[in-house]
Amino acid sequence: MSGGRELILARIRAAVTGAPDVEVTRAYRTTRDLPGAVELFAERVADYRAAVRVVAEEETAATITTALAGRGAVRVVVPAGLPPEWTPPEPVADDPPLSAAELDAVDGVITGCAVAIAETGTIVLDAGPGQGRRALTLVPDYHLCVVRADQIVADVPDAVGRLDPARPLTWISGPSATSDIELNRVEGVHGPRVLEVIVVR
Amino acid sequence: MSGNAAFLGMPAFPRNAAAAVQDSQLRFNLRKATRTIRGRRASVVAELPDWAELRAAGRQIKDHTLRNLDRYLLQLEEAVTAAGGHVHWAADAAEANRIVTGLVRATGETSVVKVKSMATQEIGLNEALGRAGVTAYETDLAELIVQLGDDWPSHILVPAIHRNRSEIREIFRAKMAAWGRPAPGELTDDPRALAEAARLHLRERFLSTKVAISGANFMIAETGTLVVLESEGNGRMCLTLPETLISVVGIEKLLPTWRDLEVFLQLLPRSSTGERMNPYTSTWTGAVEGQEFHLVLLDNGRTRVLADEVGRQALRCIRCSACLNVCPVYERAGGHAYGSVYPGPIGAILTPQLRGMASELDASLPYASSLCGACFDACPVAIDIPEVLVHLRGKVRHPRAERLGMRAAGWVFDRPARLAGAQRLAGRLRRFVPGRLPGPLAAWTDTRDLPDIPAESFRDWWNRTNGGTR
Numbered sequence: 310m311s312g313g314r315e316l317i318l319a320r321i322r323a324a325v326t327g328a329p330d331v332e333v334t335r336a337y338r339t340t341r342d343l344p345g346a347v348e349l350f351a352e353r354v355a356d357y358r359a360a361v362r363v364v365a366e367e368e369t370a371a372t373i374t375t376a377l378a379g380r381g382a383v384r385v386v387v388p389a390g391l392p393p394e395w396t397p398p399e400p401v402a403d404d405p406p407l408s409a410a411e412l413d414a415v416d417g418v419i420t421g422c423a424v425a426i427a428e429t430g431t432i433v434l435d436a437g438p439g440q441g442r443r444a445l446t447l448v449p450d451y452h453l454c455v456v457r458a459d460q461i462v463a464d465v466p467d468a469v470g471r472l473d474p475a476r477p478l479t480w481i482s483g484p485s486a487t488s489d490i491e492l493n494r495v496e497g498v499h500g501p502r503v504l505e506v507i508v509v510r
Numbered sequence: 511m512s513g514n515a516a517f518l519g520m521p522a523f524p525r526n527a528a529a530a531v532q533d534s535q536l537r538f539n540l541r542k543a544t545r546t547i548r549g550r551r552a553s554v555v556a557e558l559p560d561w562a563e564l565r566a567a568g569r570q571i572k573d574h575t576l577r578n579l580d581r582y583l584l585q586l587e588e589a590v591t592a593a594g595g596h597v598h599w600a601a602d603a604a605e606a607n608r609i610v611t612g613l614v615r616a617t618g619e620t621s622v623v624k625v626k627s628m629a630t631q632e633i634g635l636n637e638a639l640g641r642a643g644v645t646a647y648e649t650d651l652a653e654l655i656v657q658l659g660d661d662w663p664s665h666i667l668v669p670a671i672h673r674n675r676s677e678i679r680e681i682f683r684a685k686m687a688a689w690g691r692p693a694p695g696e697l698t699d700d701p702r703a704l705a706e707a708a709r710l711h712l713r714e715r716f717l718s719t720k721v722a723i724s725g726a727n728f729m730i731a732e733t734g735t736l737v738v739l740e741s742e743g744n745g746r747m748c749l750t751l752p753e754t755l756i757s758v759v760g761i762e763k764l765l766p767t768w769r770d771l772e773v774f775l776q777l778l779p780r781s782s783t784g785e786r787m788n789p790y791t792s793t794w795t796g797a798v799e800g801q802e803f804h805l806v807l808l809d810n811g812r813t814r815v816l817a818d819e820v821g822r823q824a825l826r827c828i829r830c831s832a833c834l835n836v837c838p839v840y841e842r843a844g845g846h847a848y849g850s851v852y853p854g855p856i857g858a859i860l861t862p863q864l865r866g867m868a869s870e871l872d873a874s875l876p877y878a879s880s881l882c883g884a885c886f887d888a889c890p891v892a893i894d895i896p897e898v899l900v901h902l903r904g905k906v907r908h909p910r911a912e913r914l915g916m917r918a919a920g921w922v923f924d925r926p927a928r929l930a931g932a933q934r935l936a937g938r939l940r941r942f943v944p945g946r947l948p949g950p951l952a953a954w955t956d957t958r959d960l961p962d963i964p965a966e967s968f969r970d971w972w973n974r975t976n977g978g979t980r
Binding site: 312313314316317318320321322323324325328329330331332333334335336337338339353356357409410413426428429430431436442443444447448465466469470474475476477478479480481482483484485486487488489490491492493495497498499500501 | 539542543544546547559560563564566567570571573574576577578579580583584593598599600601605649650651652655668670671674675678701702704705706708709712713716717718730733735741742743744746747749750751761768769771772773775776783785786787788789790791792793794795798799807809813814816817819822
């Protein structure tokens with residue numbers, strides 16, 4: 310590629326010659342079972358000022374309808390592969406792909422997720438079925454995410470172990486926020502200003 | 511005005527700090543902000559019973575990576591290339607700027623959006639792009655405040671920490687129109703309103719700009735994955751929407767395996783913004799979703815740091831800024847006094863190693879500390895900053911008066927008889943010793959009180975009174 314490559318590699322080799330190697334000890338908590346993971350997840354998501362509803366399987370469709378109505382969201386983007394029972398009556402499909410301007414004009418987006426983390430209140434999307442490409446959950450101002458209880462893991466190490474790095478991943482912990490003004494947290498900057506989560510037991 | 515060029519020719523730290531501590535508004539802003547973040551960090555760190563073990567693993571993973579950096583960089587290059595990305599190597603700032611400028615020119619675009627990146631500030635990329643006729647738009651809120659205010663960053667995480675809400679409102683009202691959509695007419699200084707103004711100002715730019723430039727928090731050698739942690743969603747906008755993405759990343763940002771992220775995704779958010787997790791983390795491997803992806807690997811002095819047995823631990827740094835937030839010197843002097851994009855305790859050890867200690871400013875940085883050690887305690891990868899500070903102090907060439915004084919002291923302390931003689935002489939002349947020393951020696955007494963000299967030394971008193979019994 311350039312002379313920089315060989316130069317940098319040579320500098321590194323000269324710099325570390327004779328230095329001892331270091332062994333990595335992983336004495337921290339790794340994979341674990343966490344009773345009450347659903348409750349902890351809901352509590353931690355709510356800490357980020359995102360609305361959370363924990364519902365039974367058969368209440369899911371009605372809860373989605375209520376949530377969308379509460380936001381006045383009619384034109385809602387639906388990624389390919391979203392379960393039909395979660396799909397609102399007038400879905401906006403991303404096929405052919407919507408332009409950024411079109412995404413900016415919809416009322417919101419509804420997705421599933423790949424994994425959720427109880428300890429940190431995090432949802433991870435991997436662009437798989439029911440999630441779609443990354444822009445779908447970025448440009449619309451309202452994101453409704455449905456999480457199944459069996460997708461909730463205890464902590465960060467469990468999530469890292471379940472995810473495929475070859476897929477583009479988006480880890481979401483609450484709505485878009487900033488701490489840039491006097492280090493006070495303010496929700497709502499460039500990403501969706503409203504995040505709502507429905508946890509299906 | 512960001513970038514190293516802005517800091518060239520700046521006076522040494524003591525003079526910058528002396529001026530900064532006179533600014534009561536600055537001290538108020540810093541005190542308020544660092545107190546807020548210290549409290550938040552302490553509570554989320556205390557939540558994890560295995561923090562010490564995570565910290566140890568973080569240190570070990572980084573040290574192991576640095577020891578085998580050549581091997582892991584080659585592995586990364588192979589993985590990124592296999593996933594459709596292009597890898598470039600830049601030995602210094604000039605080469606990195608040349609590569610990035612060339613890549614932007616090849617797209618035919620004249621504007622780029624940027625995710626907050628320390629590495630691109632370090633190399634002065636915005637200025638280099640400007641000279642090539644390309645406008646770089648900063649999109650992180652604090653970077654936007656710095657760019658609009660024609661200011662310098664003063665904190666690693668929150669570059670505009672020295673500005674309070676009313677100052678930010680004034681900057682937005684005065685400057686936004688020159689850079690794009692003007693600030694709303696009746697803008698208040700409510701942080702919510704200011705964040706909303708930034709959202710409106712940048713919205714159209716995000717949706718239309720074709721080229722983005724980012725840094726990265728981590729690169730995974732095993733998989734070729736890059737990782738960016740952020741809060742606002744400006745990072746996701748830049749990483750997702752443009753057709754071309756160029757990431758400029760220091761070679762020390764590497765981690766060997768995907769699994770290593772399980773450590774750093776716990777250490778970084780809690781140390782940095784004091785949150786259990788930052789709002790958004792994006793990871794991508796090579797060219798995704800039809801995007802063109804270029805990775806520019808940056809040395810720019812890092813291999814020089816790596817060659818120093820004591821100093822190389824500075825390369826573990828994950829740029830969390832916890833050390834700034836706990837530092838009593840930083841809290842009073844602010845970030846600008848350090849004359850570098852890397853301020854605070856980590857800057858005091860990183861800047862002189864990256865740039866060398868030829869300038870008066872860089873030679874003064876290892877002294878910009880009281881060695882209290884709060885930074886070491888707070889550091890999530892256990893960088894012993896005081897140890898490196900002392901090590902670097904040993905390398906600075908000291909002023910002539912100090913060298914002569916130290917040589918004289920060495921001669922006196924070398925023989926007990928000389929010491930006893932000197933003590934007796936000092937005791938006899940003690941009425942003539944001034945409170946402040948004259949000439950170049952004043953540098954010592956400016957910041958220290960001379961101790962009172964006793965009439966008699968302890969040894970003489972002991973011999974005269976037989977240990978106080980006579």
